[in-house]
Amino acid sequence: MDRLDNTVRPYAWGSATALPELLGTEPTGEPQAEMWMGAHPGAPSRIDRGAGPVSLADVIAAAPEAELGDAAVRAFGPRLPFLLKLLAAGSPLSLQVHPDRAQAEAGYADEERRGVPHDAPHRNYKDPHHKPELLCALTPFEGLCGFRHPAEAADLLAGLDVDALKPYVDILRAEPEADALREVLTALLGTDRAALADSVDRAAAAAAQRGAEGGPHAPAYAAYAALAHHYPGDPGVLAAMLLHHVTLQPGEALFLGAGIPHAYLSGLGVELMANSDNVLRCGLTRKHIDVPELLRIVRFTPGDPGILRPEETDGEEVYDTPADEFRLSRYVLAPGAAPRALDARTPQVLLCTAGTVVARPATAEGAELPAVDGELRLAPGGSVFVPAGEHVTVSGEGTLFRATVVA
Known part of the structure; x- marks a missing residue:
């Protein structure tokens, strides 16, 4: 389990205040549009396992099966197939659509064949993947x-x-x-x-x-x-x-x-x-x-x-979608409640959006380990990456979003 150090993107449409208010930081006066959590090559999160900060994308590329699990690698390749964001819109974004998988593969192959530079402003397809997405409101949206x-x-x-x-x-x-x-x-x-x-x-x-x-x-x-x-x-x-x-x-x-x-x-x-x-x-x-x-x-x-609207099962509120690359759920944790054991089969990114959430290493049976050396306390905006196979419990008083893949 690794705490994530994430990049905030300053797109012009971003709010100057919404993300600082959530994160408890001082506004810079400039727009702060998106905070990215994941291994996207444009702004990968960073983790530190004792040798200094490194890109999560590089960590996954070095050992994809260990980080993502064999099933996820077979299904999606040696890459984290989802990207989690905090999005703060202060003004409207562009009106847009995304292609399906077949359209993306064909469009990307065509532009590669024609030699369209990846950074060309008229390029349509940056990669051969589709882009379904889910937006869950934290404020009226x-x-x-x-x-x-x-x-x-x-x-x-x-x-x-x-x-x-x-x-x-x-x-x-x-x-x-x-x-x-x-x-x-x-x-x-x-x-x-x-x-x-x-x-x-x-x-x-x-x-x-x-x-x-x-x-x-x-x-x-x-x-x-x-x-x-x-x-x-x-x-x-x-x-x-x-x-x-x-x-x-x-x-x-x-x-x-x-x-x-x-x-x-x-x-x-x-x-x-x-x-x-x-x-x-x-x-x-x-x-x-x-x-x-x-x-x-x-x-x-x-x-x-x-x-x-989420459907609740055993304390986990799941937003059901047809996408395989991602699954979003939410835990609203109450003080004094028993810790929640998270399914360990898939890679996960956990994000706190309110209160204080404590993530602790656990046994395969879901029991917390006695040592607290690996305990991570998350304030709003705090996030962690949990590799596949790592058992974790969450507790505290706050709201936690869990991003993973469909098992």
């Missing part, structure tokens, strides 16, 4: 997730009473659902940005007014107006109006599978994802947008965004 039914999107756009949007309203009401969503998104992303800027501004002004007036769509209208404030004239503001606006309460989560357009808007959460960098952007960004490839990846299927 706003996001956009998945397509609305076209009739609902049409009513939302019509409510703005902007003449330039009426052709999109007509398409959404007249065409079959998938065709309507594809046609409108293609039109929005394929039109010159400057030509749409006035329509975006008019729609944003109307959305701000509707949001202030109240009503069932007021929170969504207010969110779209806020997007336009951050990204004036961006066609992605209109594309976002095709998506569900969601507000998660603490403990609620969203699972984002392949091809599902989404964007995080504001709030602090725990994010767990497959260990990949593959992102295709739809808008709300100055970065490269490959419209033909994006339209090939997006799944034009409307439906409920599917807010997840």
